[in-house]
Amino acid sequence: MGNYYDSAKECASREQIKAWQDEHLAKTVKRVYENVDYYREKMQTAGIEPGDIRSTDDLHLLPFLTKEDLRNTYPYGMLAVPLSDCVRIHSTSGTTGRRVVACYTQNDVDLWEDCCARAIVAAGGSKEDIVQVCYGYGLFTGGLGLHGGSHKVGALTLPMSSGNTDRQLQFMCDLQSTFLCCTPSYAAFLAESINERGLKDKIKLRSGIFGAEAWSEEMRRDIEEQLGIRAFDIYGLTEISGPGVAFECEEQNGMHINEDHFIAEVINPETGETLPDGEKGELVFTSITKEAFPLLRYRTKDICVLSHEKCSCGRTFVKMTKPMGRSDDMMIVKGVNVFPSQIEAVLMNQGYPANYQIVITREKNSDKLELDVEMTKEMFSDALSEVSARETKLISALKSMLGIYVDVHLVSPKSIERSEGKAKRVIDKRKLY
Numbered sequence: 001m002g003n004y005y006d007s008a009k010e011c012a013s014r015e016q017i018k019a020w021q022d023e024h025l026a027k028t029v030k031r032v033y034e035n036v037d038y039y040r041e042k043m044q045t046a047g048i049e050p051g052d053i054r055s056t057d058d059l060h061l062l063p064f065l066t067k068e069d070l071r072n073t074y075p076y077g078m079l080a081v082p083l084s085d086c087v088r089i090h091s092t093s094g095t096t097g098r099r100v101v102a103c104y105t106q107n108d109v110d111l112w113e114d115c116c117a118r119a120i121v122a123a124g125g126s127k128e129d130i131v132q133v134c135y136g137y138g139l140f141t142g143g144l145g146l147h148g149g150s151h152k153v154g155a156l157t158l159p160m161s162s163g164n165t166d167r168q169l170q171f172m173c174d175l176q177s178t179f180l181c182c183t184p185s186y187a188a189f190l191a192e193s194i195n196e197r198g199l200k201d202k203i204k205l206r207s208g209i210f211g212a213e214a215w216s217e218e219m220r221r222d223i224e225e226q227l228g229i230r231a232f233d234i235y236g237l238t239e240i241s242g243p244g245v246a247f248e249c250e251e252q253n254g255m256h257i258n259e260d261h262f263i264a265e266v267i268n269p270e271t272g273e274t275l276p277d278g279e280k281g282e283l284v285f286t287s288i289t290k291e292a293f294p295l296l297r298y299r300t301k302d303i304c305v306l307s308h309e310k311c312s313c314g315r316t317f318v319k320m321t322k323p324m325g326r327s328d329d330m331m332i333v334k335g336v337n338v339f340p341s342q343i344e345a346v347l348m349n350q351g352y353p354a355n356y357q358i359v360i361t362r363e364k365n366s367d368k369l370e371l372d373v374e375m376t377k378e379m380f381s382d383a384l385s386e387v388s389a390r391e392t393k394l395i396s397a398l399k400s401m402l403g404i405y406v407d408v409h410l411v412s413p414k415s416i417e418r419s420e421g422k423a424k425r426v427i428d429k430r431k432l433y
């Protein structure tokens with residue numbers, strides 16, 4: 001077992017974890033009921049009193065919170081402490097509507113940084129490391145979160161922030177950074193730049209944490225190979241604290257959720273019913289130690305699976321899979337949950353460009369999923385028999401990923417209409433019948 005940042009908690013028995021969660025959940029519910037008018041009204045509408053929530057077994061009784069609720073209460077309506085007790089504000093990017101702001105007390109900042117410190121230690125980091133943080137600093141939680149975590153570990157922290165690749169590379173070489181924190185796409189870009197400039201021999205990186213956007217296993221292998229490091233995933237969201245809500249360990253197979261701070265549930269996004277381990281659904285978090293902005297049953301819209309199976313690293317915290325998509329994007333085809341991101345992963349894996357369109361129709365009460373995929377120029381020049389073999393291979397890969405038959409049509413490059421802004425990937429004609 002490694003050198004844990006807080007091994008006493010991370011390796012507590014399941015009984016100890018539950019006892020801790022029961023106690024802190026009951027306290028948090030009471031505090032939120034007393035201090036947050038908006039949530040008290042929600043509880044009253046649901047006919048729930050704080051005394052009804054005695055342990056995590058009662059969690060399912062509490063009403064959900066969504067991003068919509070946070071927008072309704074913007075900016076300070078969800079605060080559970082006086083504003084004068086807060087020391088920091090962070091904010092979401094607001095790409096899907098009004099921004100959400102989250103307030104932190106000093107204790108909230110500390111617990112968040114502890115979570116990031118655990119992530120760094122789980123990725124092999126220690127006080128011997130020189131940690132180059134090239135996430136953006138500012139309202140975005142990426143930069144300051146990993147920055148604070150790196151301090152807690154006692155590592156030498158380089159607060160580079162994002163961009164300015166020339167300077168990033170110069171410092172990486174001159175100061176001999178050993179640990180990199182940034183988005184996976186920026187890590188891939190840095191790797192490319194390092195190789196183009198022939199700097200590979202001059203860098204000393206050995207590990208890194210990459211998150212804040214979706215990335216595939218292929219991309220992980222690519223980054224690891226090109227930079228000569230081990231690449232670890234991290235998960236988090238501003239509403240819950242920031243990066244570090246969950247983190248990958250040396251097994252690199254799912255992320256441990258910091259359960260002493262956050263209770264995780266997976267629910268059926270349609271019915272709200274809680275699902276058991278191993279079943280795919282929407283991830284819901286309840287924060288039980290935060291002071292300023294404790295959210296109860298917050299729906300993340302991220303789809304994943306939880307597992308309590310024993311992990312080889314020794315940690316006992318539940319693990320979540322990498323998010324497989326957003327509940328907003330979920331399609332139900334022939335009774336099966338399908339996400340565009342799953343289809344995209346199969347396409348990327350087989351070298352197709354991300355230009356595709358999904359059409360769902362219904363004939364005689366049976367759903368049909370059709371997929372138009374653009375070929376690359378090279379594929380397009382292949383003989384017809386090869387194109388047909390490619391289609392068969394893709395159909396089979398999609399069947400094993402989704403569990404249903406997909407009618408695949410390979411089409412010529414640039415034949416799928418481009419839209420300005422967000423691409424229209426899914427046309428569900430069933431809604432028109």
Ligand SMILES: [Zn+2]
Pocket residue numbers: 249250251256311312313314315
């Ligand atoms: Zn583990």
